[in-house]
Amino acid sequence: MGEQNWLEQLNRQTFLKQVQETNQYTEKMGLRLSEEDTELLLAEKNQILKIEQRVEFGQTILPKLIYTFYDSSFLSQSNYVETLIRLQEIFYLFKNEMLDEITDDELIHFMKEQFETVCFGDLDYLEGTCLDIFAQAIRAGYKGHQKTQGYGEFEKFDIVQRWDKELYLEALRELCWR
Numbered sequence: 071m072g073e074q075n076w077l078e079q080l081n082r083q084t085f086l087k088q089v090q091e092t093n094q095y096t097e098k099m100g101l102r103l104s105e106e107d108t109e110l111l112l113a114e115k116n117q118i119l120k121i122e123q124r125v126e127f128g129q130t131i132l133p134k135l136i137y138t139f140y141d142s143s144f145l146s147q148s149n150y151v152e153t154l155i156r157l158q159e160i161f162y163l164f165k166n167e168m169l170d171e172i173t174d175d176e177l178i179h180f181m182k183e184q185f186e187t188v189c190f191g192d193l194d195y196l197e198g199t200c201l202d203i204f205a206q207a208i209r210a211g212y213k214g215h216q217k218t219q220g221y222g223e224f225e226k227f228d229i230v231q232r233w234d235k236e237l238y239l240e241a242l243r244e245l246c247w248r
Contacts, residue, residue: 090103131161135178139185163197181201183221184201
């Protein structure tokens with residue numbers, strides 16, 4: 071029992087230190103985590119690890135998520151903590167969904183690129199559409215993400231037709247001439 075408490079305390083201290091160190095980078099974007107925020111993020115991380123039946127040793131994934139996402143135009147101080155909680159949840163869920171066939175960095179790169187472009191900051195769309203489709207491809211044996219580090223992958227699987235300027239102008243011309 072004493073060893074487990076010692077290990078838990080060490081993991082807690084390491085997590086708090088790693089996450090608090092991110093403030094020196096994120097503050098230039100107006101984002102800062104308080105000690106209470108960090109404690110909440112730790113509690114949420116521990117809960118999602120139990121739910122997803124995962125363990126972490128050493129470096130936690132949250133600082134990587136912070137360093138990758140902090141410059142997003144879709145983040146503000148008012149949604150920062152909630153977004154980080156969801157990003158942690160989504161990350162661990164899809165590590166499992168992709169059967170660990172994708173590296174942490176590949177998954178994070180994919181998440182950030184879709185968050186900024188296709189999803190426009192919508193975490194539900196990121197989770198329920200972009201990552202779901204990509205996870206299906208990974209489980210089916212797709213390996214192209216290894217060459218690209220997770221960048222530029224979604225358009226290969228996207229089933230939703232996106233806005234096309236030329237198509238829009240053509241439709242507008244047709245409407246005007248009726």
